Amino acid sequence: MxxxxxxxxxxxxxxxxxxxxxxxxxxxxxxxxxxxxxxxxxxxxxxxxxxxxxxxxxxxxxxxxxxxxxxxxxxxxxxxxxxxxxxxxxxxxxxxxxxxxxxxxxxxxxxxxxxxxxxxxxxLPENYFTVWTNVFQRGRLTKGESFLVHGGSSGIGLTAIQLAKAFGAKVFCTVGSEDKVNACIKAGANGAFNYKTQDFVEEIAKATQKVGVNLILDMVGGSYMQRNLRALALDGRLVQIAFLQPSLVEVDWLSIMTKRLTYTGSTLxxxxxxxxxxxxxxxxxxxxxxxxxxxxxxxxxxxxxxxxxxxxxxxxxxxxxxxxxxxxxxx
Ligand SMILES: NC(=O)c1ccc[n+]([C@@H]2O[C@H](COP(=O)([O-])OP(=O)(O)OC[C@H]3O[C@@H](n4cnc5c(N)ncnc54)[C@H](OP(=O)(O)O)[C@@H]3O)[C@@H](O)[C@H]2O)c1
Structure with missing residues (x-):
């Protein structure tokens, strides 16, 4: 056969x-x-x-x-x-x-x-296995926490929005168009930011009264690295699952120490x-x-x-x- x-x-x-x-x-x-x-x-x-x-x-x-x-x-x-x-x-x-x-x-x-x-x-399998292990096992997202996922309209992004929402988190995402903003809000996001017209660090600061988010799931890297650290709250976690932009970047890691951040990642x-x-x-x-x-x-x-x-x-x-x-x- x-x-x-x-x-x-x-x-x-x-x-x-x-x-x-x-x-x-x-x-x-x-x-x-x-x-x-x-x-x-x-x-x-x-x-x-x-x-x-x-x-x-x-x-x-x-x-x-x-x-x-x-x-x-x-x-x-x-x-x-x-x-x-x-x-x-x-x-x-x-x-x-x-x-x-x-x-x-x-x-x-x-x-x-x-x-x-x-x-x-x-x-289901690729997105749900990836989101479960990175957002809930590695990122330890819990009810009542705030969560930001980049690439919100991707297969991974929409899965992360829906699951984080279903488990009681406040969910934000970034996307590249107004259609994608609408799709992510429909999927349950509390806020979706168009990165072509909005700065996600400023938007997260506004949405969280300058506290920042507890967890970020990032697939972009590059120019987002430093800004992710700025958008995180005290004791925040950043989980890296891809580098759609370069992985070799200069970053000031001071806030890892001053904000007690955790930076991790994985590939499935x-x-x-x-x-x-x-x-x-x-x-x-x-x-x-x-x-x-x-x-x-x-x-x-x-x-x-x-x-x-x-x-x-x-x-x-x-x-x-x-x-x-x-x-x-x-x-
Ligand atoms: N670590 C793991 O275990 C694991 C497992 C599966 C997938 N992944 C990664 O997770 C990401 C999402 O996977 P997927 O299959 O759901 O992908 P996908 O549906 O193709 O989505 C990727 C989205 O990212 C956005 N994006 C942001 N910056 C970008 C850039 N510089 N170049 C290209 N796209 C960019 C694009 O939307 P807009 O720019 O319009 O917002 C694009 O639609 C991929 O990077 C993939 O490699 C990792």
């Missing part, structure tokens, strides 16, 4: 045109893994970085792109007891999601939340399957009920066929989207 898949024509990166369709062997299923027949796959900014050759997959990961899918379990590896053939699931993949079949460690697989479509389910992909399974367990316990009660919901911007993946990457690079860009792999 073969699988239709997307891979890079020469493996070293380039523009969206290097993504090509091919047929290859269905992946083997090792002990502890399940084989999923993919229905939808999500497109994520790290896929764009991988395609450009700036974010190589870990050595043991699939060379095929794609970090999240929804679909049906069609094969169980040795030792997998908590799923059965025919279960409809979504999964955080270690790569390989842009294909008709992908094998995934079973701890990274979750049931489709009741009431969600397969399209919506495929939009290289973490162990055990780490990912632990995040999955917490999501199932604390977040899946919120999805099932419709307190929160993924925001889908546009769906493409698998063979149109280049168009999906062009859209993501344009940053015109609000929420998730998805690939339909099979029916």
């Amino acid at each position: 073969t699988t239709e898949m997307i891979f890079m024509d020469h493996g070293v990166g380039g523009g969206p045109e290097v993504l090509v369709t091919a047929r290859g062997a269905v992946p083997e299923v090792k002990a502890g893994e399940v084989l999923i027949k993919v229905i939808y796959a999500g497109v994520n900014r790290p896929d764009v970085s991988q395609r450009m050759g700036k974010y190589p997959p870990p050595p043991d990961a699939s060379k095929i792109m794609g970090l999240e899918v929804s679909g049906e379990i069609v094969k169980l590896g040795d030792g997998v007891t908590h799923f059965k053939l025919g279960d409809m699931v979504c999964a955080l993949c270690n790569g390989g999601g842009y294909a008709e079949f992908v094998s995934v460690p079973s701890g990274q697989v979750l049931p489709v939340p009741k009431g969600l479509s397969m399209l919506e389910a495929a939009a 992909r290289p973490r162990t399957s055990q780490d990912k399974a632990q995040i999955a367990n917490e999501l199932k316990q604390h977040v899946w009920p919120l999805l099932e009660s419709k307190a929160i919901a993924p925001v889908i911007f546009k769906e493409f066929e698998l063979k149109e993946v280049s168009k999906a990457h062009v859209l993501m690079e344009s940053s015109e989207h609000i929420g998730k860009i998805m690939l339909k792999v099979s029916s």
Whole structure:
């Protein structure tokens, strides 16, 4: 049996045109893994970085792109007891999601939340795993605290807004257009600032009576670094999940000491399957009920066929989207 898949024509990166369709062997299923027949796959900014050759997959990961899918379990590896053939699931993949079949460690697989479509389910894993581990585990956001997320209209940003709000935080974000301001307010943000016309440090000072926010989730870096430190409250936390601007910048770190700040960050992909399974367990316990009660919901911007993946990457690079860009792999 073969699988239709997307891979890079020469493996070293380039523009969206290097993504090509091919047929290859269905992946083997090792002990502890399940084989999923993919229905939808999500497109994520790290896929764009991988395609450009700036974010190589870990050595043991699939060379095929794609970090999240929804679909049906069609094969169980040795030792997998908590799923059965025919279960409809979504999964955080270690790569390989842009294909008709992908094998995934079973701890990274979750049931489709009741009431969600397969399209919506495929939009969950990468954003929800990332936000949960960085905002709640690492950033320790609690009820009543204030929270700022940059890139508020991204898949990550909208997930962070909804989850922080659902857990009782006051939520702010920055975005690059008025449409995105409106989308973030609709998603539950108490304030959304257009960074092209507003200074987020001033806006946060106004919104918090000069106290600052307790937690910032940042994907920008660069010119935001110093300003993030200024926007934080005493004992504030700054969690870095990407550098859309340069990571090499000059920063005056004095306020780390005077305001007792904590600066940390993480990347999800290289973490162990055990780490990912632990995040999955917490999501199932604390977040899946919120999805099932419709307190929160993924925001889908546009769906493409698998063979149109280049168009999906062009859209993501344009940053015109609000929420998730998805690939339909099979029916
Ligand atoms: N550390 C981790 O584990 C982890 C996991 C997943 C994703 N990430 C990172 O999280 C970020 C969001 O991911 P996503 O898939 O949700 O991305 P996405 O939907 O493509 O969103 C990125 C958004 O960031 C905003 N942005 C701000 N400054 C930018 C700049 N200098 N260049 C490009 N865009 C800029 C853009 O909107 P506006 O500028 O219009 O506001 C853009 O829509 C990405 O940087 C990704 O690499 C990290």
